Amino acid sequence: MTNTSGETPEHRFNEADQRRFAELSGDTNPMHLDALAARRTQAGAPVVHGVHAVLWALDRLAEDIDLSDLAGVTVSLNRFIYLDRPVVVRLARRTETAVAADVVADGVTVITLLLKLAPRGAAAVHSVDPEIALAQPQ
Numbered sequence: 001m002t003n004t005s006g007e008t009p010e011h012r013f014n015e016a017d018q019r020r021f022a023e024l025s026g027d028t029n030p031m032h033l034d035a036l037a038a039r040r041t042q043a044g045a046p047v048v049h050g051v052h053a054v055l056w057a058l059d060r061l062a063e064d065i066d067l068s069d070l071a072g073v074t075v076s077l078n079r080f081i082y083l084d085r086p087v088v089v090r091l092a093r094r095t096e097t098a099v100a101a102d103v104v105a106d107g108v109t110v111i112t113l114l115l116k117l118a119p120r121g122a123a124a125v126h127s128v129d130p131e132i133a134l135a136q137p138q
Contacts, residue, residue: 006091007104008060012084013048021052048081053111057103060089061115065099072116079110096120 015033022028027049030037038046054075061067081087085105092100097119103111 008089010086010088011056011060012086013052013056013081014084015046017052018046018048018083021049025049025051027051043080043082046083048083050075050077050111053081053087053103054113057089057101057111057113058115061091061099061101061113065094067115067117069118069120070115071118074114074116076112077110078112079105079108081105081110 018032022033029049031041031043032038032046032049035046038044054073058067058073081103082105087103087105087110090102090104092102094100097117099113099115099117101113101115102109103113
């Protein structure tokens with residue numbers, strides 16, 4: 001995934017990516033899909049779905065980091081990502097219990113990610129008995 005500077009190879013989200021993500025997610029907001037409608041938004045042009053960019057970044061990070069102990073994710077969507085612009089994931093820091101990374105477009109941090117990792121040997125996800133979870137209060 002990462003080169004010696006801690007960055008992923010450059011990626012560019014395109015219109016086809018947007019349409020596919022919209023189809024899968026059900027998010028058909030015109031600011032992501034329609035250039036004319038997007039011109040009338042704060043973005044001024046079509047932009048990448050934020051969740052799409054976050055999932056892509058997590059996928060890139062998972063190429064080098066074992067995320068099986070993922071216990072939490074904090075995301076800040078700081079700026080828009082415009083279609084067909086170069087985007088990378090930059091690893092900011094990594095400890096045994098946390099990973100901080102930035103999604104960078106055109107040299108600007110557009111998304112910040114903080115991943116909380118469960119300590120080794122601890123269960124990252126706790127199972128819940130479905131009968132208890134679905135029980136109605138009486």
